[in-house]
Amino acid sequence: MTFINYAAREINCKIVYYGPGLCGKTTNIQFIFDKTGAGAKGKLISLATESERTLFFDFLPIELGTIRGFRTRFHLYTVPGQVFYDASRKLILKGVDGIVFVADSQEARMDANVESIRNLKENLAEHGYSIDKVPYVLQLNKRDLPTAVAVPELVRALRFRNEPVFEAVASKGSGVFETLKAVVKGVLVDLKSR
Amino acid sequence: MAVSDLVLLEADHTRFASILDRLRHDSNAKVVFLIDKNGQQLATAGDLTGLDPTSLASLTAGNVAATDGLAKLLGEREFSILFHEGEHDNLHINVVSGKAILVVIFDERSSLGLVRLRVKKSTTELGTILDDIVARSQSQRASAVGSFAPFAEITDDDIDALFS
Numbered sequence: 279m280t281f282i283n284y285a286a287r288e289i290n291c292k293i294v295y296y297g298p299g300l301c302g303k304t305t306n307i308q309f310i311f312d313k314t315g316a317g318a319k320g321k322l323i324s325l326a327t328e329s330e331r332t333l334f335f336d337f338l339p340i341e342l343g344t345i346r347g348f349r350t351r352f353h354l355y356t357v358p359g360q361v362f363y364d365a366s367r368k369l370i371l372k373g374v375d376g377i378v379f380v381a382d383s384q385e386a387r388m389d390a391n392v393e394s395i396r397n398l399k400e401n402l403a404e405h406g407y408s409i410d411k412v413p414y415v416l417q418l419n420k421r422d423l424p425t426a427v428a429v430p431e432l433v434r435a436l437r438f439r440n441e442p443v444f445e446a447v448a449s450k451g452s453g454v455f456e457t458l459k460a461v462v463k464g465v466l467v468d469l470k471s472r
Numbered sequence: 473m474a475v476s477d478l479v480l481l482e483a484d485h486t487r488f489a490s491i492l493d494r495l496r497h498d499s500n501a502k503v504v505f506l507i508d509k510n511g512q513q514l515a516t517a518g519d520l521t522g523l524d525p526t527s528l529a530s531l532t533a534g535n536v537a538a539t540d541g542l543a544k545l546l547g548e549r550e551f552s553i554l555f556h557e558g559e560h561d562n563l564h565i566n567v568v569s570g571k572a573i574l575v576v577i578f579d580e581r582s583s584l585g586l587v588r589l590r591v592k593k594s595t596t597e598l599g600t601i602l603d604d605i606v607a608r609s610q611s612q613r614a615s616a617v618g619s620f621a622p623f624a625e626i627t628d629d630d631i632d633a634l635f636s
Contacts, residue, residue, distance in 0.1 A: 280477040281512040285485035290512050320526045325534070334538070337511075337530045343634045346626055350634065353511065353530065369537040373510035459635050466631050472477075 279373040280469060288349045291465050292373050293458075296398050297380035298390035299331070299359035302419040302448040306380060307336045307356055309451045310458060314340055332358040335370050342462065352462060359394070368401045376413040376465040378457055380448070381436050383418050383426035391436055413464030414441045417457045422447045478508060479609055484601060488515035491597050499590035500582035502561065505575040506568075506598065509533055514572060528575070532565060536573050555584065566591050569599035571606065 281290040295303040304324065311322040320339035327333050336356040341349060357367040379398065381391045399409045418432050433443055442460045446453025488506055496504045496517040503518035505525065511533035513525050535554065543551045554565040564576040564587045574595065576587050 279510055281508065281510070282477060282479045285480060285482045292510060321524055323527055323530060334534060337527070339526045345630050345634060365541055369534070369541060372537065462634070463631055466626070470626050
């Protein structure tokens with residue numbers, strides 16, 4: 279749910295990074311934080327376990343510039359990917375304006391990717407959203423691993439609405455900002471069309 | 473999207489700010505925040521030095537969301553009041569009309585009883601404004617006339633310029 283603040287001349291949107299456990303959601307956010315200038319980002323909040331698995335969410339506010347006199351601010355969230363944190367994932371999705379699905383390219387994680395997309399659809403529906411309408415981007419992460427499934431096969435299995443697809447190696451930063459730009463653009467175009 | 477955008481006009485912000493200022497003064501609080509349940513800051517009153525309002529808003533919303541989840545598990549509609557006691561500062565969190573969250577940060581110059589008393593009155597006033605805002609957003613959405621969105625006329629070049 280976009281927040282338009284005329285008093286502060288700001289528009290605030292929420293983007294959620296979704297995907298199975300250990301697929302690279304937090305890694306994406308951390309890279310964005312590391313490479314974004316100090317004036318364009320806020321604090322990176324990570325609510326994680328001692329073993330650095332996301333427990334509740336990661337949160338990073340960034341500002342991209344002004345458009346029509348309004349500062350555009352995006353709140354980036356990640357969800358915990360482990361299966362048993364579904365209740366938390368539902369909470370984080372509330373008010374979402376754009377989604378990045380981070381898929382783990384490893385062959386052993388194909389089932390987890392598919393299940394996570396199914397879970398995303400279900401959780402969105404509970405909030406009254408349709409996964410076919412919310413701005414959505416698919417990132418194929420971990421492209422550098424030897425067990426990575428070929429891109430066409432991944433696309434066949436995971437892409438379902440002709441969404442933009444980006445290959446990435448989030449641990450090295452490759453594809454991270456391209457993905458972010460695509461989902462930001464999707465959110466703004468969606469806003470424009472309302 | 474199934475839900476309406478939240479549009480805060482300057483007049484709304486002024487009304488909120490006035491109520492929060494009075495609440496802060498009457499309760500001897502350090503800072504008072506009003507945030508929406510999605511973690512967006514609506515208005516503040518008090519000295520924000522040393523505080524990161526964006527992080528505070530996001531974490532408080534997460535806190536309330538998690539508490540809402542707990543309430544539902546227990547068969548409660550919601551836990552509308554949360555209180556966190558610290559060594560120096562305390563945090564009083566109150567859900568307003570199910571739509572927003574009122575956060576009061578206070579220290580030994582105030583007391584929980586005083587804060588709760590003052591918050592109760594402010595909650596009613598804030599709830600009225602929030603109801604007006606929601607009703608206005610829904611009415612705008614239904615009529616599809618005179619959209620508040622400042623982006624109705626933006627171009628693809630405007631969007632691309634953000635990334636240049």
